[in-house]
Amino acid sequence: MNYDQLFQQIKKKKSFLCIGLDTDIEKIPAYILKNNIDMPLSDFNKAIIDATVKHTVAYKLNTAFYESQGWNGWMQLDMTVKYIKSHYPDILVIVDAKRSDIGNTCNQYAKAFFELMDADAVTVAPYMGKDSVSPFLKYKDKWTIILALTSNDSSSDLQTLHIEENGLLVFDHILSLATNEWGAESDNSMFVVGATKAESLVLIREIVSDHFLLIPGVGTQGGSLEDVAKYGITRKCGLIINNSRAIIYASNNNDFAEAAAKKARETQKEMEEILQKYGII
DSSP states (O other): OOHHHHHHHHHHHTOOEEEEOOOOTTTSOHHHHHHOSSSHHHHHHHHHHHHHGGGOSEEEEETHHHHTTHHHHHHHHHHHHHHHHHHOTTSEEEEEEEEOOOHHHHHHHHIIIIIISOOSEEEEOOTTOGGGTHHHHTSTTOEEEEEEEOSSGGGGGTTTOBOTTTOOBHHHHHHHHHHHTSOOOTTTEEEEEOGGGGGGHHHHHHHOSSOEEEEOOBSTTOBOHHHHHHHHOBTTBOEEEEEOHHHHTSOSSTTHHHHHHHHHHHHHHHHHHHHHHTTOO
């Protein structure tokens, strides 16, 4: 999926929602576990996807929730990606792996996620420098999503420190390096920016004016959708807002899929109003 195709989906669905399939085996309804002891994560995901797909433009699968289940979890991760790709090919599929390593290792990570799994996007950590990012960027119509300013409290341990050499904050330095030296362009890369750091989007947009930003932290973590839009929206939206727990765990009973659909619809309507407010649709 390329930049224009993603923007067209946003306009079509009047939504810039990404639903995070952070599927915790301890939180899914008991009857799913009882009925399918082998593939409960996959079954839960399919039900959520079918119920919410008309309200969202992307799904993000955090690999930790699948890796923790061993080889069976990896199989369910792969099954979920393939289900989305085969049934809903216009949806952006993000594998949230946060990989980082030297170049030859990252070549293998990129091959695993982009070629074998056929994900559209993968998250990467840039703190080993260009080697940890550039192998992913070489794939056409794929997205490398680079951690920049995350929503967790301890992000200040590193990301907002000043660099004496150039006066930039660490996360700004990463944005500049990625776009000026590593080849991270608006049609092959995004950056992760936490919704709890919305005012920092002003500075971020000075460096990456057209890039899409993947924004976690709205809702449960306290981030404001209105503030994110105020400081970060672009003429082509430029935002993908991730919402995980508030949607997929809206209910833990047999009506979990319907409850998720209702919550996704509510979020989509908020986004539609924002897109209209800023003249995007």
